[in-house]
Amino acid sequence: MAKVPEIKAPKKLIEVALPLDEINAACKKEGNPFTPRHPRSLHIWWARRRIAAVRAVLFAQLVNDPGYERELGRGVNKEKAEAERKRLFEIIKKLVLWENTNNEQVLAEARAEIMKSWRETCELNKKHPQAKELFNPEKLPAFHDPFAGGGAIPLEAQRLGLEAWASDLNPVAVLINKAMIEIPPKFAGNPPVNPESKEQIRVDDSEWKGAAGLAEDVRYYGQWMRDEAEKKIGHLYPKVRITEEMAEDRPDLKQYAGEELTVIAWLWARTVKCPNPACGGRAPLLRSFHLSKKKGKEVHVIPEIDKNIPAVKRFRVESKGDVPENTTDAKGARCLFCGTFIKKAELREISKKDGLESIPLAIVAKGKKGRVYLSSDLFEVPDIKKPDVPEANKPMTNDHRWFSPPLYGLPNFSDIFTPRQLTALTTFSDLVKEAREKALNDAIAAGMPDDKTGLEDGGTGAAAYADSICIYLALSLSRWTDLTNSLVSWNNVNQNFRALFARQAIPMVWDYAESNPFGPIASWYSIIESQINLNKSLSAFNLGYSTQKNAMIQDLSSNKIISTDPPYYDNIGYADLSDFFYVWLRTFLRFILPVTLITVNTPKSEELVAASYSHGSKGDAEEFFMEGMNKAMHRLAEQANPLFPVTIYYAFKQSETKEGNTSSSGWETFLEAVIKSGFAIKGTWPMHTERTERSVAMNTNALASSIVLVCRKRGDDADVVSRKEFLKELKRELPEALDEMTASSIAPVDLAQASIGPGMAVFSKYSAVLEADGTKMTVHDALVLINRELDEYFSEAGDDFDADTRFCLAWFDENSWKEGRFGEADGLARAKGTSVDGVKEAGVIESGSGKVRLYRWSEYPDDWSPEKDSRTPVWEALHHLIRVHQCGGGEAGAADLLSRMSGRALSIKQLAYRLYTLCERKGWAEDARPYNELITSWGEVEARTPEAVSKTPQKNLDSF
Template sequence: MTAIKTPKKLIEVALPLDDINAAAAREKSIRHGHPSTLHLWWARRPLAAARAVIFAQMVNDPGGERGYYAGKTRAQADAEREELFDILRDLVKWENTNNEEVLARARAAIAKSWRETCHLNRNHPGAAELFNPDQLPAFHDPFAGGGALPLEAQRLGLESYASDLNPVAVTINKAMIEIPPRFAGRAPVGPEVETERGTKKANKRVFDDWSGARGLAEDVRRYGAWMREQALERIGHLYPKVEVTAEILADNVGPSGAADLGGYKNAGLAGMEAGQELTVIAWLWARTVKSPNPAFSHVDVPLVSTFILSSKAGKEAWVQPVVEGDSYRFEVKTGTPPAEAKNGTKLARGANFRCLMSGVPIEPAYIKAEGIAGRMGAKLMAIVAEGGRARLYLAPMREHEVIAKEAEAEWRPDVDIPPDKRSMFTPLYGLTKFSDLFTDRQLVALTTFSDLVPEAITRIRADAIAAGMPDDGRGLDAGGEGATAYAEAVGVYLAFSTDKASDYWSSICTWHSSKELIRNTFGRQAIPMTWDYAETNPFSDSAGNVSSGIEWAYKALQLMPSKAGGAGVQSDAQTQTISADKLISTDPPYYDNIGYADLSDFFYVWLRRSLRPIFPGLYATLAVPKAEELVATPYRHGGKEKAETFFMDGMTAAMSNLAQQAHPAFPVTIYYAFKQSDTKEGAGTHSTGWETFLEAVLRAGFALTGTWPMRTELSNRMIGSGTNALASSIVLVCRKRESTAESISRRDFQRQLREEMPEALETMIGGESGQSPIAPVDLAQAAIGPGMAIYSQYEAVLNQDGSRMSVHDALILINRAITEYLSPDSGSFDSETQFCSSWFEQHGWAAGQFGEADTLSRAKGTNVDRVKTSGVLESGAGKVRLLRWKEYESDWDPARDTHTNIWEACHQMIRRLSNQGESAAGELLAKMPEKGEAIRQLAYHLYTLCERNKWADDARAYNELIASWHAIVAASHQVGHTGEQLSF
C-alpha cells in the first residue's frame, strides 16, 4: 500500500507563542462585535487562539525533514518560517479579524501548503478524493460548543462543520456559520420603525452595500426595535417610572450643596424639577424569611449581603434599615456609609445572617427549611433610576412594590433544575425549578418577548415577499433560502436577544455597587444562590435592557465571515461520521469542570418556546439531553468512580472516531483547559481530569507530536496569591499512531527521556526555531509534549512485571526529567549556586542552623564563608540566612566582582529589572554575557520550587525575568559586549 506523505506542519515545530497569547488575553476585554456577545457559552476559546492553531495546523513547516522540504538549508527554512510567523502575528490581532489583506495572505499560505502536499501524494491511489489541489479539505469540530473554532476555520476559507449534542450549542453554531453565508448579500426587508423616542429610526445606519451579513444584521435591528415597541405597549405598565417630588428634592439638599449640582448633594438630582418622571433602571429586593426569634416570628426579616448601593467616590449611597417596634422600613442615605452597612445582615459566608429585629443569628439550616417549605419571600429595598449626572437611589415606594407583585405569569418554565450540588445551589433553598429563578414580572416579560418572535417571523415573511424576495415555501431547517427561511433566520437572532436578556432578568442577578449596574446570572459557571437581587427594567437604557441584546446581535453579525459554507448539526461525537476526511480541531468537555447541559437548560427553556416551530427536532425534549454528555458528573452516574469510567470510555470512543476519520495529511488539535492543578513532590503538575483525558486520547490510537500552552486569561491573573498559575488551555497536537508501533520497556523509555528531553527543553526555554521562550509558568505543560511524544509513539511502555505503564506514571517520569534538567545539581552550575539552591529549597528566605549549612556547603564543594563573601548570605550567632534580592548591593558591577556565582548574578538581574526596567537589566547582562544561559536556567528552576511551595511573590519575580528575557537580551546587544550570548 502506498504510504501517504505528510510534511510536518508548523504547529508541530514552532509558534510565535507570545504573540498568540497576548492577542488571546487582549480579546477577553473585547465586546463590541465579538461573537461571544451573540449568546453566552462557557469556556469559549478566544478567536485569536483558534485562528492561529488552525492556520498553523494547515501550513507546512519549512524546516521539515520529510517530503517536500528535504534538503533545504537551515537559513532558508528559518527565513520562510519567519514569514509564516509574520502572517500569524498579523492574523491574531483583533483589529485584523476581517482584514481581507491579512486573511488573503493566510489563505494563500494555506493553499500553497495544500498544493505542495497534494503534489507529494499525486500518485497515491486515493489522490482524487483526498488530494485535490483545487479543493481544500473541509473542517469539523465534533464538540463545537460556543463555535469559535468552526467560525475561524470558515474565516480562513474552509467549508466548516460544527456538531454538538447540546441544542443550545447547535443553535449558536447555526447562527454563526450556517445562517450568515446562506443569506449573505441581501438587502434588509424591514420598514422603518417609529419608536417611543419620536422620529428616531431603527435603521438609521445604512451601508453603501449590503455585502456579507449586513442586510441580515440590519433586519435584526429593525424587527428587534419593533418587538420592543410591541412589548412596551403590552407590558409597559408593569414598569412604572419615578416621579421627582418636592419631598425627594427636599430630602437631598446638601448643607452646602455644590453649585454645579443645583444645591443637591445627590448628583442624580442635578437639573431636576418636581414633577419630572425618571425611568427606573432596577428595583433592588431582599429575600426574606420569618424571624427565628419567637418574639418576632410574624416578621419577614431581610437576608441582605450588603446595604451598599454605590461605592463610587463622591457618589456613595446605602440603605439604612429603620426598626420601629415590630416592623421596619428602608431608607436611602448618601455620603460616607457606616462600616456596618458593608455586610448588610450577613454574619459570615454562605447562608449565615442575623435577624434585623432581634440580632439573633439565622442559621443556614433554618433558611434552607424555610425555602424548601415555600416560605421565602421578598421585600423591595431600594429603587435605582436614571438621574441627571448619576444614578439616583431612592427608598422603596409602596406603589412600585404592589405593581411588581400584581404581575401574573401565564406560562412558567417548570423544568427541574438538575441536582448537581457543585454548580446548582438554588435547590438547597427551595428554588428547584427554572421558573423559581424569576420573579412573576420577569416571567411575564420573558414570555412576552418569546411570544413576539413568531409574530415577528410572520411579519418578516410578509415584508420579504412584498420586497420581491422569492419564497420556496421551505423553512430554515429544511434548507430553504426564500422568504420563509429568511424570516425564520432573523427570528433566530431575535430569540437570542430575548435569551440573552434572561441572563439579566432573573432573581439571581445582583447590583454591582462599584460599577452601578446589574450583574448577570452567569458571573461564573454555576447558578449561585443570591439574597439581595436586582430586577432590571427591560425598557431602560442601562445594562440588561432588551435593546442591548439586539445591538449585540447586530454588531456580531456584521463581523461574521459569511463566505464559505457551513453547517451546525446535532450529533454524538462518539458515533458521528461528519469528520470523514476533514481537518479537525476541537475543544471537548473538560472531565468534570463544567456541566454544560445542566447550565444551558437555563437558556433552553426560553429558546424552545421561540424556536421549536423552526427546529422541531432540535427542541423536541423538555430539557437539554444529558445522558450521553461526556462530562464526569457523579450525580448522574452514581459516584465519582463510575463517572470517571463513563468519561474515559466515552472520550476514548470519541477520540477513536476522530483518529479513524481525520484527514491523513493533517494533525488533529485538541484543547484541554485545566480546572486546577496540584503540585506534588516528584510529580510536577498533576490533575485527575487531565490524566484521564490524556489517557483517553492515547487509548484512542493517537500519538502526541506537540503540546502548546495557550493563555486565555488576562496577564494579571496568571499568578495568584498562594496558588499555582497555569495557562488556561493546553493544545494537544496529535497524529494517528503508526500501525506498526511496538512496545518498549520502562528502562528504554527512561533512557529516551534522558537523551531527548534536554534538547527539547533547551529549545523551549532558549526560544530556538524562532519561537519565544516558554515562560516558567507554562513550562510544565509545554514539556509534556516532547515527553508524551516519546511515550505515545509506542504501542505500550511496559513495566518490569509486564503491565502497561499508565499516563500518570509517565507524567511523573517526564516531570522528573524536567526537574533534573533544571536542577543546579545537574553539573552546569558552580558550587555556591548549588548550595544556595538546596538551602533555598529547604528554608526559603528563613534562617537555619549554621551546622546544617556547613554540612550542606561542604557536600557541594564549598563552605559558608565563601558563600557569605559573595554577598548572597548572612551568617552569625549560629544562624544562616539567604539574602533576598532587595538586600543586594545596589551598585553591584560584575566587572569588579572577583568571583560572581550564578545565584548572585540571577538575583542581581531580578533586582535591576524590578527597580530599573528591561534596558537597565540588559546593560547588566552585557557585562556578563557568558552567564546568560545559566541565569535563565536557574530562574526556571527557582520558579518551579516557588510554585511547588506556593510562594507566589517569589515565583512572580522569576517568571517576570524569563518573560522579559528577549527584551533584556535585545537591550544588552544595543549596549554591546564581548563573549558568548544567547540568540533571540
C-alpha cells in the same frame, strides 16, 4: 497484487514551530470582556476558545512546514527553511491580532498560503489511485469540529476559507453555530427586507456585503419588538419623580427637582426568618450596604428599623457616615435586628421551610452625568401575578457545585425570576413569533421566493429567512436572561450589573438587581445592538453547517480536517448549565425548529462529562467518561483526513500535587483515551486561552493555558519498546524540548503540564511500552516518569549557577525563609564552594546569634545598584528583579534593571523556573506566585530593554 502507494503527507508548521509569544499576547488582549464583535456577543458559552489561538492553530495546521521539502531532498537548506518559517510566522502575527479579524487583506494572504500548501500536497500525490477523489487542487477538504460548543473553531475555519461543519450533542450549541456559520452564507450579500431600509434611496446594494443586510433586519425587528413591548408592559417599569421635598434632604437631587428619571435598576434584598424566638423578624441578607464605591461618588444605604415588629421601614441613601457591616458571608448570615448568627446549614433549612421573601433596597436611576441613587420608599412596583411558564418550571440539577439555589428552596428555573421578569420574558417571547410573521411578509414583498420551506428543511427563500431572523432575535432574548433574573447583582465598583454567569455556575445571590428592559443599560435593545456588530463581521466566505450529533458515534468527520475542544472531565456541566437558556430557547423557537429542539431538556445521559450524580458514583462516572472519550477519539483517528494532523485542546481546571508529582485525573483519563484511540502525539503547545484568575495564588495548580495536542494516527507497524528504552529516549528528547519552552518564556505554572507533551510524544509513538514484568505501562506511570525527568532537568540546571546561588537554593529547599542553625549553613556553604560570610557579604542572608536566614525579596534595599555591587549572585539579581516587578516598577522597571545586568538574563530566568518548580512541589503557593508572574511577563520585559527597543524597526505612520 500491486501495493497501493502511501499518501504523502507533508509535515505541517504546527508540528515544528509556532510564534507562541505573539499568540499568547493576542489571547491576553482578547480576554477583555468588552472586546467588540466577539462571539460572546451572540450568546454565552462556557470555556469558549480564544479566537487568536484558534486562528493561529488552524493556519499552522493547514500550512506545510518549509522543512518538508528538505526532507524530500529538494535542496532546500536549513537556513532557507528557517527563513520561510519566519515568513509564515509574520503572517500568523498579523492573523492573531483582533483588529485584523475582518481585515480582508490579511485574511486573503492567509488563505492564499493555505491554498498554496494544499496544491503542493496535491502535486505530491497526483499519481495516487485516489487522486481525483482526495486531491482536488482547486478545493480544500472540508473542516469538522465534533465538540463545537460555542463555535469559535468552526467560525475561524470558515474565515480561513474552509467549508465548516459543526456538530454537538447540545441543542444550544447547535443553535449558536447555526447563527454563526450556517445562516450568514445562505443570505450573504442580500439587502435587508424591512420597509424602513427599502424606503432609503440607494444607487445599488453594494453596501450589503456579507451578513450586513441580515444584521440590519435583526436591528429593525429587534427595535420593533422593543417598541411593541413598551406599549404592552411599559407601565410595569415606571419612572421615578424627584420632588422638591426630596431635594431638601438631598442637595445632589436639587438639579432634578420636578423631573422624572428613568430607572436603571431596582435593588432588592432577600429576607429570611430569624430563628431566634425572641426576635422572629425577617432579616435582610446583604453582602454589602455599599451602592457605589466609585471614588468621589461613594453611596451606601442605612436601614431604618421599626423595633416593635421588628422590620426595616426603609433603606435610606447616604453619601457620608459609617457604613453598616454586611449581614452575609461565606459562613452564614447575621440577623440585622437581634444579631443572631445563622450558620449556613441552618440558613438553608430556614430558607426551605419558611421561604425567602424580598424587600426594596434602593433605586438606581439615570442622571445627567452618572447614576442617581434613591431610597427604597420610592419603589413603585405594580402587584403582578407570576405568570405560569411551563418550560421554565423545570428543576435544576442536583449537583451543588454548579447550582446553589435549590439548597435555599429555589429548585426550579422559574424560581430565580421575579414576576415582573417572567412577564417581560413571556411578552418578548410572543413578540418573537410576531416578528417572524412581519419578516416573512416583508421578505416576500422584497422579492424573496415564497417557497414555504423553512430553515430546518434546507430552505433559502422567504420562510427560511424569516426563520433566521427569528433565531437571532431568540438568541438575543436568551442571552438577555443572563441579565434578567434574580441572581444578577449590582456591581458597586463599576456601577453596573453583574450578570449571572460570571463563571460556569448558578450561585445563590442575596441582594439582587432587577433591570429595566427599556432602560439605558442591560436592556433588551442593548443586547440586540451588541449582536448586530457581531453579525456584520460574520464570515460569508464559505458554506457552513451545524447539526446535532453524538461525538461517540458521529460520521461527519470522514476525510475532513479536524480541530476540536472536547469536554474536560467533570469541570463544566454544559448540559445542566445550558438548560437555563434552553428552557427559553425552546419556548421561543420550537415552532420553527421542531427537530433541533425536540427534547424537553438538553441531552445529559450521553454527555461526555464525568458527573458522579448522573452515573451513580465517581468510579462509574470516570468509567463512562473514559469509554465515551475512547469512542469519540477513535472516530476521529479513523475518519480524519490523513493529510493533516488533528488538533485537540485540553485545559486544566484543577490538578493535584502528590508525592512531588503533578497529576490530574481528568488529564490522565483524557490522554489515555487519545492514545488508546490510535493517535500518536506529535506535539503540544501551551496557549493562554484560560482566565488568569485561576492562579497559584488560589493555592491550586490551575492553568492559565490550554494545551493544544497535535496528533496523527499511529501506524499499524508501531514498535513495542521496554521501559528502559523508553527512559533512555525520554532523557534524550525531554531536555531539548524544555530548553525550547523556557527560551519562549512559558509560564512556570504551565511548564509541568506542557512538558507532558514531548514526554507523551515519545510514549505514544509506540504501540506499547512494556514494564519489566511484561505488562503495558499506563499513562499514569508514564506521567510519573516525565515529572521525575522535569525535576532532574532543573536540578542539573542548578549546577551551573554560581556558588552563592547554589547555597541559597539548597538552603531555601530545606528552610524556606525561616531561620536555621549557623552550623548547618556553614557546612552547606563549604560544600557549595562558598562561605556564610561570603553569602552575607552578597546581601542575601542575615547571619548572627548562631542563626541564618534568607532575606525575602521584599526586604531587599530599594536603592540597590548592580553597577556598584561587587558581589551579585544570580539569586540576588533575580530577587531584586522581582522586587522591582512586584513593587510598582512593573515590566518597564524590570526591563530597566535587567538591562543593567548585561549577560545575566538567561541564568536569572532559569533560576526563576527552578524556584517556581521547587515552591510548587512544596505547596508554597504564595512564594511561587512572583516567580510565575515575572516569567509570564518576561517577553515584554526583554522587549522593553533599551537594547531591544533600539533594534526594533520604527513603523512608518504614513502607511496606516
